[in-house]
Amino acid sequence: MVRTAVAFSPGHISGYFMKVAGESPATTGSLGAGIVIEEGVVASVSTSDVTEVVVGRNDEKGTVLSETAGSPPVEYALERLGVNARVETRCSLPIGAGFGLSAAALLASITAVDALFDLGMDRREIAALAHEAEVVHSTGLGDVAACQGGGIVCRTTPGPEGEIRRFYPEEAIWAVSFGPLPTPEVIGSQAQIERIAAAFPEGCPSDLPEFFRLSRAFAGRSGLVPPEVGAVLAACDAAGVRASMTMLGRGAFAAGDGAEEVFSRFAPPIPLHIAREGFRLLEVRA
Ligand SMILES: Nc1ncnc2c1ncn2[C@@H]1O[C@H](COP(=O)(O)OP(=O)(O)O)[C@@H](O)[C@H]1O
Numbered sequence: 001m002v003r004t005a006v007a008f009s010p011g012h013i014s015g016y017f018m019k020v021a022g023e024s025p026a027t028t029g030s031l032g033a034g035i036v037i038e039e040g041v042v043a044s045v046s047t048s049d050v051t052e053v054v055v056g057r058n059d060e061k062g063t064v065l066s067e068t069a070g071s072p073p074v075e076y077a078l079e080r081l082g083v084n085a086r087v088e089t090r091c092s093l094p095i096g097a098g099f100g101l102s103a104a105a106l107l108a109s110i111t112a113v114d115a116l117f118d119l120g121m122d123r124r125e126i127a128a129l130a131h132e133a134e135v136v137h138s139t140g141l142g143d144v145a146a147c148q149g150g151g152i153v154c155r156t157t158p159g160p161e162g163e164i165r166r167f168y169p170e171e172a173i174w175a176v177s178f179g180p181l182p183t184p185e186v187i188g189s190q191a192q193i194e195r196i197a198a199a200f201p202e203g204c205p206s207d208l209p210e211f212f213r214l215s216r217a218f219a220g221r222s223g224l225v226p227p228e229v230g231a232v233l234a235a236c237d238a239a240g241v242r243a244s245m246t247m248l249g250r251g252a253f254a255a256g257d258g259a260e261e262v263f264s265r266f267a268p269p270i271p272l273h274i275a276r277e278g279f280r281l282l283e284v285r286a
């Protein structure tokens with residue numbers, strides 16, 4: 001009989017980050033700040049003789065936009081756990097566009113695998129394996145650490161066990177996306193990593209306006225802002241809207257009145273919500 005476990009993880013938009021290279025994946029990661037968003041990934045994991053991962057994307061109404069086979073980081077995690085399963089991930093945000101969906105897919109999938117196979121993993125073990133898979137595949141450095149909880153997150157030491165501060169503003173967040181920016185190409189380049197480190201701001205933001213100020217200063221100095229994102233940010237400046245670039249994706253995010261209107265001049269604005277909680281199991285069904 002096929003059994004299925006379903007789990008969810010929020011996504012995460014980095015406003016700014018800096019890579020910290022350790023001797024192992026566990027000690028490698030990033031420092032930085034970002035927003036954990038309720039728009040994440042649901043993973044349904046079912047018993048199966050062979051491992052198969054299907055990556056699905058829906059619109060807000062549930063209509064399937066795309067379905068592709070395979071996810072190297074998720075397959076890596078299953079292999080490390082020594083299990084075979086059918087994994088189906090569902091998200092609505094675009095993949096590879098700076099919304100931390102690789103980390104969300106890993107956290108949701110591992111949480112569901114743990115429940116399905118009664119592996120007895122605790123939250124720290126689930127996060128440690130998700131982080132390892134992210135680092136090994138260069139798909140992320142700090143998103144797993146962030147998605148252990150909700151809110152606006154500031155990470156001052158690397159890894160899921162690092163120092164993390166959170167606060168929970170009520171503001172609505174908006175995003176626009178012009179497509180992916182391959183994370184491995186950026187975090188795998190020494191020149192880019194050095195420039196990013198030089199742009200990294202000191203300290204943690206104490207409120208949302210300060211988070212946007214620090215993120216925006218970082219984006220400007222990082223050399224990562226493509227022209228189409230630069231145009232959106234300039235329009236936000238002109239309208240007095242707090243905004244910055246989604247790291248690492250070709251897009252922007254913003255808060256407050258006016259954000260939706262300014263973004264709608266460039267691409268369909270995507271409404272986002274600041275998450276209150278991190279990854280979690282939803283159900284196990286026979
Ligand atoms: N929803 C998802 N389900 C399964 N795997 C995913 C998902 N999103 C991303 N991945 C994996 O991560 C890779 C992209 O990583 P990355 O560029 O860091 O994406 P993101 O910016 O969305 O975190 C994809 O090629 C895929 O292997």
Ligand SMILES: CC(C)(COP(=O)(O)O)[C@@H](O)C(=O)O
Nearest residue numbers: 014030098100140141142248
């Ligand atoms: C910015 C990034 C290195 C990648 O983020 P994403 O493209 O969303 O996977 C993130 O993991 C971080 O360390 O802050």
